[in-house]
Amino acid sequence: MTIAAELSDLTRSHGRLTPGFALGWRVAEYLREFFDGLDGVRVAAPAGTEQAAALRQVRTESRLPLDLVQTEIGRGWDALAYHPATGTVLEINAGLTCGRLTTRSGATPGAPHLPKDGDEEDQLRLARFLLDEPVEHCCRIVERLVVRSRHAGADGAAIPCRRCGGMTERRDIWNVNGIPCCANCTGLDPSWIALH
Ligand SMILES: [Zn+2]
Numbered sequence: 001m002t003i004a005a006e007l008s009d010l011t012r013s014h015g016r017l018t019p020g021f022a023l024g025w026r027v028a029e030y031l032r033e034f035f036d037g038l039d040g041v042r043v044a045a046p047a048g049t050e051q052a053a054a055l056r057q058v059r060t061e062s063r064l065p066l067d068l069v070q071t072e073i074g075r076g077w078d079a080l081a082y083h084p085a086t087g088t089v090l091e092i093n094a095g096l097t098c099g100r101l102t103t104r105s106g107a108t109p110g111a112p113h114l115p116k117d118g119d120e121e122d123q124l125r126l127a128r129f130l131l132d133e134p135v136e137h138c139c140r141i142v143e144r145l146v147v148r149s150r151h152a153g154a155d156g157a158a159i160p161c162r163r164c165g166g167m168t169e170r171r172d173i174w175n176v177n178g179i180p181c182c183a184n185c186t187g188l189d190p191s192w193i194a195l196h
Contacts, residue, residue, distance in 0.1 A: 020050020022127040023094050028058040030135040031081050038066045044080045044189050046073040069189045087147035093140040146186050148196045149173040
């Protein structure tokens with residue numbers, strides 16, 4: 001199935017093409033390429049968002065081995081991907097603030113403004129832009145290496161988590177970009193922590 005045909009099928013299942021849905025689909029494509037397939041990749045997205053709906057549709061229609069966890073809104077990202085085998089974590093923020101697309105370097109050039117009371121035409125304009133632009137122009141993407149500490153299983157005194165300061169048994173310490181912290185401060189979904 002071609003990419004366009006797949007999107008067309010997904011949109012039909014969803015009902016219409018919206019900016020959030022377009023972005024979710026592009027994010028799924030980005031992850032598929034980044035991880036060279038989605039086998040074993042875990043993805044979390046806040047429940048009830050368009051992005052989560054798109055990721056769910058991608059999983060259903062394409063029968064991809066995408067393990068999608070729905071989370072509450074307000075975690076600080078729009079999608080979080082985790083590859084347990086390598087410890088690679090991608091935190092993705094759509095950067096859609098007050099109807100304008102922004103990335104770390106500022107407003108995305110050429111992005112249509114989506115007014116607060118934007119109609120279907122406004123939504124479609126932005127959705128089409130999102131389908132054409134490289135994902136990196138539409139999202140803030142932060143990569144982290146999150147691995148279980150090599151002290152895992154070792155006995156010994158607890159040490160403080162470098163993020164929250166909480167005393168943590170050595171066997172429960174993780175490393176986020178080399179910084180020791182507790183499981184909570186890794187930002188991983190609890191069901192992912194339980195994998196290790
Ligand atoms: Zn902590």
